[in-house]
Amino acid sequence: MKKHNFGAGPSILPQVVIDQAALALKNFNNMDLSILEISHRNKNFIAVLEKAQNLALELAGLKDKGYYALFLQGGASTQFLMAPYNFLPIGGTAGYIDTGTWSSAAIKEAKKLGNVNVLASSKENAYKNIPKNVAIPEGLSYVHVTSNNTIYGTQFKEFPKVNCPLLVDTSSDMFSHVVDYSQFDLIYAGAQKNIGASGTTLVLVKQDALGKSGRDIPSMMDYQLQIAKDSLYNTPSVFSIYVSMLNLEWLQNDMGGLKGIEKVNFAKADLLYNELDTNKNFVPYVDKADRSIMNVTFNLADESLKERFDKLCSEAGIWALSGHRSVGGYRASLYNALPLESVQVLVDVMKAL
Amino acid sequence: MKKHNFGAGPSILPQVVIDQAALALKNFNNMDLSILEISHRNKNFIAVLEKAQNLALELAGLKDKGYYALFLQGGASTQFLMAPYNFLPIGGTAGYIDTGTWSSAAIKEAKKLGNVNVLASSKENAYKNIPKNVAIPEGLSYVHVTSNNTIYGTQFKEFPKVNCPLLVDTSSDMFSHVVDYSQFDLIYAGAQKNIGASGTTLVLVKQDALGKSGRDIPSMMDYQLQIAKDSLYNTPSVFSIYVSMLNLEWLQNDMGGLKGIEKVNFAKADLLYNELDTNKNFVPYVDKADRSIMNVTFNLADESLKERFDKLCSEAGIWALSGHRSVGGYRASLYNALPLESVQVLVDVMKAL
Numbered sequence: 001m002k003k004h005n006f007g008a009g010p011s012i013l014p015q016v017v018i019d020q021a022a023l024a025l026k027n028f029n030n031m032d033l034s035i036l037e038i039s040h041r042n043k044n045f046i047a048v049l050e051k052a053q054n055l056a057l058e059l060a061g062l063k064d065k066g067y068y069a070l071f072l073q074g075g076a077s078t079q080f081l082m083a084p085y086n087f088l089p090i091g092g093t094a095g096y097i098d099t100g101t102w103s104s105a106a107i108k109e110a111k112k113l114g115n116v117n118v119l120a121s122s123k124e125n126a127y128k129n130i131p132k133n134v135a136i137p138e139g140l141s142y143v144h145v146t147s148n149n150t151i152y153g154t155q156f157k158e159f160p161k162v163n164c165p166l167l168v169d170t171s172s173d174m175f176s177h178v179v180d181y182s183q184f185d186l187i188y189a190g191a192q193k194n195i196g197a198s199g200t201t202l203v204l205v206k207q208d209a210l211g212k213s214g215r216d217i218p219s220m221m222d223y224q225l226q227i228a229k230d231s232l233y234n235t236p237s238v239f240s241i242y243v244s245m246l247n248l249e250w251l252q253n254d255m256g257g258l259k260g261i262e263k264v265n266f267a268k269a270d271l272l273y274n275e276l277d278t279n280k281n282f283v284p285y286v287d288k289a290d291r292s293i294m295n296v297t298f299n300l301a302d303e304s305l306k307e308r309f310d311k312l313c314s315e316a317g318i319w320a321l322s323g324h325r326s327v328g329g330y331r332a333s334l335y336n337a338l339p340l341e342s343v344q345v346l347v348d349v350m351k352a353l
Numbered sequence: 354m355k356k357h358n359f360g361a362g363p364s365i366l367p368q369v370v371i372d373q374a375a376l377a378l379k380n381f382n383n384m385d386l387s388i389l390e391i392s393h394r395n396k397n398f399i400a401v402l403e404k405a406q407n408l409a410l411e412l413a414g415l416k417d418k419g420y421y422a423l424f425l426q427g428g429a430s431t432q433f434l435m436a437p438y439n440f441l442p443i444g445g446t447a448g449y450i451d452t453g454t455w456s457s458a459a460i461k462e463a464k465k466l467g468n469v470n471v472l473a474s475s476k477e478n479a480y481k482n483i484p485k486n487v488a489i490p491e492g493l494s495y496v497h498v499t500s501n502n503t504i505y506g507t508q509f510k511e512f513p514k515v516n517c518p519l520l521v522d523t524s525s526d527m528f529s530h531v532v533d534y535s536q537f538d539l540i541y542a543g544a545q546k547n548i549g550a551s552g553t554t555l556v557l558v559k560q561d562a563l564g565k566s567g568r569d570i571p572s573m574m575d576y577q578l579q580i581a582k583d584s585l586y587n588t589p590s591v592f593s594i595y596v597s598m599l600n601l602e603w604l605q606n607d608m609g610g611l612k613g614i615e616k617v618n619f620a621k622a623d624l625l626y627n628e629l630d631t632n633k634n635f636v637p638y639v640d641k642a643d644r645s646i647m648n649v650t651f652n653l654a655d656e657s658l659k660e661r662f663d664k665l666c667s668e669a670g671i672w673a674l675s676g677h678r679s680v681g682g683y684r685a686s687l688y689n690a691l692p693l694e695s696v697q698v699l700v701d702v703m704k705a706l
Contacts, residue, residue, distance in 0.1 A: 003385050007392055010591055018387045022378045025371060032356050034371045036550045036596065039360055039673065073426040073552065074573060077587035081571045105572070112571055192588050197389045199426065199552035199590030218434045218465055219458070220427060234430040235545050237552030237590055238363055243389065320392065 004342035007320035008150055008295060009172065010192040012337045016254070017246045021197075024242060035242055040235050045242075049231060052245035055252055056195075056202055060181040068227045070203040071191075071241045076102070076171045078221075079188040079201060080109035083144065083167050085221045087186065088114045089213050092141035095119045097134060097160070100127045100149040101326065102169060110144070119143070127152040129287040140164045141213075142185070148173035150193075151324040153297030153331065154290040159183060165209050173294045174202065175251060176336060177262035185209040193294075194251075194336045196244025199237035251336060261336050268334045268343045269293040275347045281305060282350060285329065299329040305353060312349045321346075357695035360673035361503055361648060362525065363545040365690045369607070370599045374550075377595060388595055393588050398595075402584065405598035408605055409548075409555055413534040421580045423556040424544075424594045429455070429524045431574075432541040432554060433462035436497065436520050438574045440539065441467045442566050445494035448472045450487060450513070453480045453502040454679065455522060463497070472496070480505040482640040493517050494566075495538070501526035503546075504677040506650030506684065507643040512536060518562050526647045527555065528604060529689060530615035538562040546647075547604075547689045549597025552590035604689060614689050621687045621696045622646035628700045634658060635703060638682065652682040658706060665702045674699075 005012040028035035029044045038045060053069040060067075072078070083106070088094050092114055096107045098121035110116045117140065120131035127149060136143060142165040148155040150172040159166065165185035174189035181187055185206040192198035203223070210224050219225050219233060226233055255261045273291060276284040276298050285297035300306055313321055323329040332346060358365040381388035382397045391398060406422040413420075425431070436459070441447050445467055449460045451474035463469045470493065473484035480502065489496060495518040501508040503525040512519065518538035527542035534540055538559040545551035556576070563577050572578050572586060579586055608614045626644060629637040629651050638650035653659055666674055676682040685699060 005386060005390055007390065010389060010391060010393060010588065012390050013387065018378060018389065021389075022375050025375045025378060033358060033672070034366065036363060036371065036374075037358055037360065037365050038363060040363060040551065073428065073590070074431070075426065075587040078427070078573050081573060109571055109573075112569055190588060192591075197592055198393065198588045199593055216465055218462055220431050220434060220462075234428040235363065235543060235551045237426070237593065238545075239550055239592055240552055240590065319386070325394075 003317050003319045004345050005319050005338065006332045006334070006342070006346070008324065008331060008333045009190075009335070010198045011333060011335045013197075013243070013247060014250045014254075014337045017243060017250055020246050021239075021243050025239075035239060040232060040238055045238060048242050048245050049236075052241055052248060055245065055248035056204065059175055059248060059252060059257055060187070060204055062181055062204060065182055066208055067204050067206050070205065070223070070226050070231050071200045071236060071244065072203055072226060072231065073200065073237055075201055076169050076188060076190045077105065079169065079203065080106040081113075082221050082223065083142075083186060084110040084113040085215060085217045086210060086213055086223050087142045087165055087167065089141060090114065090215065093117050093139070095136065095140040095143040097121070097131060097143070097145045098123060099130055099146050099154060100152050102149065102151075102171070103146045106144060106146070106169060122154075127154065128285060130154050130156055130290040134160050136160060136162050142167050144168070148292050148294055150295050150333075151327060152286060153292045153295045154286050155292035155294065157289070173292065175248075175258060175261070176265050176294055178258045191240060191244050196247045197240045199240035200244060202244070247337075255336070264340060265293050265334065265336065268338065268340050269296065271340070271343050271347055272296050272332060272334070275350050279350050281353050294334055296332045296334060297323060297327070297329060309349075309353050312352060313346075316345050316349050318346055318349065355670055356672045357670050357698050358672050358691065359685045359687070359695070359699070361677070361684060361686045362543075362688075363551045364686055364688045366550075366596070366600060367603045367607075367690045370596060370603055373599050374592075374596050378592075388592060393585060393591055398591060401595050401598050402589075405594055405601060408598065408601035409557065412528055412601060412605060412610055413540070413557055415534055415557060418535055419561055420557050420559050423558065423576070423579050423584045424553045424589060424597065425556055425579060425584065426553065426590055428554055429522050429541055429543045430458065432522065432556065433459040434466075435574050435576065436495075436539060437463040437466040438568060438570045439563060439566055439576050440495045440518055440520065442494060443467065443568065446470050446492070448489065448493040448496040450474070450484060450496070450498045451476060452483055452499050452507060453505050455502065455504075455524070456499045459497060459499070459522060475507075480507065481638060483507050483509055483643040487513050489513060489515050495520050497521070501645050501647055503648050503686075504680060505639060506645045506648045507639050508645035508647065510642070526645065528601075528611060528614070529618050529647055531611045544593060544597050549600045550593045552593035553597060555597070608689070617693060618646050618687065618689065621691065621693050622649065624693070624696050624700055625649050625685060625687070628703050632703050632706075634706050647687055649685045649687060650676060650680070650682060662702075662706050665705060666699070669698050669702050671699055671702065
């Protein structure tokens with residue numbers, strides 16, 4: 001039976017991407033070698049990397065706008081450290097908006113390198129909302145936001161206007177809908193949701209914003225060095241980048257880019273939130289205005305329904321619907337590769353409960 | 354035609370590993386999902402990670418000896434930074450033996466965090482040898498060595514005796530032969546040669562040597578935190594770890610572990626070095642006593658033979674025999690998965706030149 005994969009990440013990928021990746025694993029580009037067995041400096045892989053970089057910049061609308069696309073290791077958690085290394089001078093202060101677990105983790109790392117001003121937090125409200133009208137003081141080295149909060153299911157619908165660099169962790173909603181990415185100086189996202197396979201992290205960085213922290217940055221943490229070496233300062237995560245290239249190609253060519261995918265993603269989210277708003281057996285978790293189109297969190301109105309709901313889900317092939325272990329309840333992740341059909345199956349089960 | 358893959362890394366893998374990985378890419382553990390589409394906290398992946406950790410400790414002979422096996426992102430180049438973060442107190446001095454490009458890169462990163470004493474270097478000899486009888490001063494926080502120098506083709510046959518922690522980068526000869534790994538407090542290796550696929554790095558660390566640098570270590574750089582989170586502080590490079598597990602399983606079960614593989618590896622290296630020593634058309638690059646069994650470097654005695662030699666190699670299916678771009682000449686990498694047969698093909702071509 002086909003699984004309807006609502007997992008929060010690593011998450012569903014298009015079948016065409018998986019099929020192509022499996023071919024390359026056996027025989028890449030008719031080289032009679034696996035993609036795992038060739039040098040990262042082989043021209044066949046360089047072409048993959050360049051294509052992935054170009055697709056990322058094109059999809060983000062940042063082509064020829066002074067941005068550089070990197071595919072680095074270490075996940076967003078390493079970006080929590082690289083961001084202050086590169087953007088926070090010694091003695092400077094960074095502003096962070098705290099919207100959940102991952103914001104908090106980013107704040108923790110920045111504090112190891114300098115001063116952090118937590119400009120706003122929704123912690124007291126169990127992270128059920130995105131803080132609005134946040135006052136931005138003068139003199140910050142940068143402001144950092146988490147665009148989508150995978151665990152709680154909130155999402156920024158618009159971003160604060162700041163007069164310093166704006167940095168964003170978009171790990172769970174990158175390329176999910178049309179966004180003016182040019183408002184950011186640094187955009188980063190772990191690949192394992194909308195970009196590709198775990199093991200690589202997409203970093204889009206505005207080049208003229210770099211080189212101002214005055215720090216002696218460790219090589220692997222230095223965006224300028226990574227740019228100078230074109231993501232090949234050392235051996236990258238070759239296969240993860242290949243899968244990302246295939247997946248971004250699918251998004252661009254098969255789904256019509258961000259304009260195309262946002263229609264599908266809005267339709268999926270509308271279908272599910274409408275059911276949650278009208279079905280008395282379910283209680284959506286977050287404030288209506290701040291609902292994520294990628295991670296839909298909810299609880300049962302009556303916990304005694306749990307056994308029956310879980311059984312119906314299982315019978316329908318619904319997979320990985322549990323909420324994050326830190327909050328419980330349910331979470332339906334509706335990443336790009338999840339078809340509308342899967343959401344319809346979930347809604348049908350909800351109606352049948 | 355079958356390729357004889359002498360590439361320096363990412364390098365040849367056993368066909369059985371590639372076949373199994375391709376299956377898991379389509380349908381992992383009969384879950385009807387790709388291994389790319391499941392959570393890193395799913396029990397099926399946890400089993401993979403635990404198996405890979407156990408195999409690594411068993412193969413290294415470090416099971417139940419106080420060591421922990423981590424699979425981290427960022428390559429050995431990130432370990433160049435993690436090593437001093439975790440082992441070098443502020444004000445302390447680390448000793449490094451410089452045997453080539455990667456040692457130099459490790460030294461560069463350590464210098465960003467503290468004092469470095471370069472105890473010996475073979476730079477003046479174009480890195481053609483391994484320094485011997487190195488005097489180890491008192492009071493060092495640790496000594497760092499590079500066991501095998503991929504670019505130059507030298508290899509430590511025995512390691513200095515020190516009265517402080519001994520740290521080793523084994524990226525290009527890990528698990529190639531029997532070594533007393535218990536002489537080291539930290540052992541690390543990028544996976545893309547003898548361990549598995551690029552995107553993950555094996556780190557074996559002696560737990561009671563940790564926690565002594567007194568530094569406020571960034572989370573992703575902190576071995577103790579990575580141990581506490583069992584390599585899952587954030588999403589790891591799932592597929593790279595899976596390939597590593599398969600490959601270590603092959604080494605353990607099909608090749609008889611390090612005792613088994615070293616017989617094959619010694620035979621391969623002997624065959625090739627014997628030819629280099631007796632064939633007047635070739636000049637081996639490094640001192641006889643320090644020859645690597647993994648990366649065999651050599652030049653033509655007469656450069657005018659290059660066109661013919663390259664043509665013969667190509668016709669025989671020999672692939673990726675060029676030396677590193679920084680040194681030129683030729684390099685035959687004889688990693689674990691390369692069969693003796695491939696070396697015989699190369700030797701036959703050398704004889705026919």
